Amino acid sequence: MKLQFSRKTLGIPYGIFLILFVVAPLVVIVSYAFTNGTGRFTLSNLTGFFADPNTLGTLLYSFVLAFVTTCVCLLIAYPVAYVLARFHWKRRSVLLMIFIMPMWINFTLRITALKEILTLIEGNLAFHPFLNSVIGMTYDFLPFMILPIYNTLEKLDGSLLEAAADLGADSVQAFLKVTLPLSVPGIVSGISMVFLPAMTNYVVLDMLYNSTYIMGSLIGSYFSAYDWHGGSMIALVLLVIICLFTLLTGRDEENARGGALL
Amino acid sequence: MKNGKNRALPAAILILVLILLYAPILILAVYSFTDAANIGAGGSFSVANYVKLFTTEDLRAMIFGTLLLALGSAILATLLGTAGAIGSFYSRKGTQTFFQTVNQVPVVNADVVTGFSICILLVVVFGISKDTFLPLVLGHVTLSAPFVYLSVLPKLKQMDPALYEAALDLGATPGYALRKVILPQIFSGIVSGFALAVTLSLDDYFVATYTKPATFDTISTYVVNATRGSQTEIKTALWALSTLIFLVVLAIALGSNLRKQEGSGRKGEREA
Numbered sequence: 001m002k003l004q005f006s007r008k009t010l011g012i013p014y015g016i017f018l019i020l021f022v023v024a025p026l027v028v029i030v031s032y033a034f035t036n037g038t039g040r041f042t043l044s045n046l047t048g049f050f051a052d053p054n055t056l057g058t059l060l061y062s063f064v065l066a067f068v069t070t071c072v073c074l075l076i077a078y079p080v081a082y083v084l085a086r087f088h089w090k091r092r093s094v095l096l097m098i099f100i101m102p103m104w105i106n107f108t109l110r111i112t113a114l115k116e117i118l119t120l121i122e123g124n125l126a127f128h129p130f131l132n133s134v135i136g137m138t139y140d141f142l143p144f145m146i147l148p149i150y151n152t153l154e155k156l157d158g159s160l161l162e163a164a165a166d167l168g169a170d171s172v173q174a175f176l177k178v179t180l181p182l183s184v185p186g187i188v189s190g191i192s193m194v195f196l197p198a199m200t201n202y203v204v205l206d207m208l209y210n211s212t213y214i215m216g217s218l219i220g221s222y223f224s225a226y227d228w229h230g231g232s233m234i235a236l237v238l239l240v241i242i243c244l245f246t247l248l249t250g251r252d253e254e255n256a257r258g259g260a261l262l
Numbered sequence: 263m264k265n266g267k268n269r270a271l272p273a274a275i276l277i278l279v280l281i282l283l284y285a286p287i288l289i290l291a292v293y294s295f296t297d298a299a300n301i302g303a304g305g306s307f308s309v310a311n312y313v314k315l316f317t318t319e320d321l322r323a324m325i326f327g328t329l330l331l332a333l334g335s336a337i338l339a340t341l342l343g344t345a346g347a348i349g350s351f352y353s354r355k356g357t358q359t360f361f362q363t364v365n366q367v368p369v370v371n372a373d374v375v376t377g378f379s380i381c382i383l384l385v386v387v388f389g390i391s392k393d394t395f396l397p398l399v400l401g402h403v404t405l406s407a408p409f410v411y412l413s414v415l416p417k418l419k420q421m422d423p424a425l426y427e428a429a430l431d432l433g434a435t436p437g438y439a440l441r442k443v444i445l446p447q448i449f450s451g452i453v454s455g456f457a458l459a460v461t462l463s464l465d466d467y468f469v470a471t472y473t474k475p476a477t478f479d480t481i482s483t484y485v486v487n488a489t490r491g492s493q494t495e496i497k498t499a500l501w502a503l504s505t506l507i508f509l510v511v512l513a514i515a516l517g518s519n520l521r522k523q524e525g526s527g528r529k530g531e532r533e534a
Binding site: 007008009010011012013014015017018019021022023024025026028029032076079080083084087093094095097098099101102103104105106107108109110112113114115116117119120139142192196197199200201202203206207216219220223228231232235238239242246 | 269272275276279280282283284285286287289290293300301302342343345346347348349350352353357360361364365367368370371372373374375376378379380381382383386387400403404407411436440461464465467468472481482485486489490500501503504507508511512514515516519522523
């Protein structure tokens, strides 16, 4: 019994850490979201969020931006992942790494680089704020979409495709009926890696001179105004969205950001 | 199907996307070696940007501060996450579920929410000054420790439990067996967890911006502030920084890949 005890105790510091810095902040967010400056219970932060056309507009804009970004990422990432996984390349691991490597470079520096190029092409970035934001976010998040799709396609059993061919399917049918359905877990995981950051990463918008707010910018502006209660309500709304999203997609651990390291 | 087909189109897709991914970084790299103030402007060869990067006190402090924070928080996260993974793996089912569920929160959460909520708890509720660096370091550990936990756990699952028992039967103390039997087998998970923790800290903007002292900047917060203003000198020095980081990442990536290939080559020889 004594030896069992010794290994289990190793988990205690991390357990305490999780309670203090993961659970407690969530509790504080919830309690701040439903109180006002004097500490009284109030629903005004909640009603303030859902009654204000501005914040609802921000929510909608975030959804649209995230949706478009996710679609563009998927349209680019799927062919790349497919080609990488299903064709014979001599140094496939090196090739894959070249596609993943940008995610190890600080994203603000990458967006700076992109901004210089876009400025050169467009002249003034202010004319196409939405387009630039989609480009910026796609540029930022693309590797996170490629990797999970690649991982599922790479594991796909080739004999299934041979069987489809033997049974008379042409390559398009085989793709639509076999490959695509089997790669859905990777697609779902990729979507969850891109959609949520695209709703919240307001720095990309800031750096590309898009002054429209997304959900993340709201937290930023409440933070600058020292309005902890309003900010907590936004954080809570985001938490609820994240929870729903996680339940819907059943996001699996291996394909999360952790899988980013080869 | 895989070998015989014409590979022109697949190769074209890869090349096109690679160009999109790398053109900005590479064009910036070329211009970092000139005295041009804008991309597209003419200029002559110059290393002034690199000299500025290492001689400007501000920039130097920001770079070394970021590296120190990344290493420090990654070491703490690795210790906590590894011990947590071992501890939870040998605990009862209920405890394990607790660890896995709570551990998942920072992983799926938006970084804005993580940063903001830690700021509220530590700075607003507990009144800890941001100047102590405590909120910043704890914030970064919170961000990365869960990923260390997630990289170590699969290694524990793959391990043969009989080895540890055998070590104890042969007279090893639990501590000795832990060091000599368990740690070596999960070592690769610890290393990749640590590397992941470093990159997460280096890439972070949101946690840092909500928890850092006003006088301290990480690369991310510095770059974001610098691009708001229009100081050309700083801007072009950041091109040099971006190029250096790109080269370092490239070197590490190629190095680790070569080592992996050497390793698998050796294994192949042994098997043959």
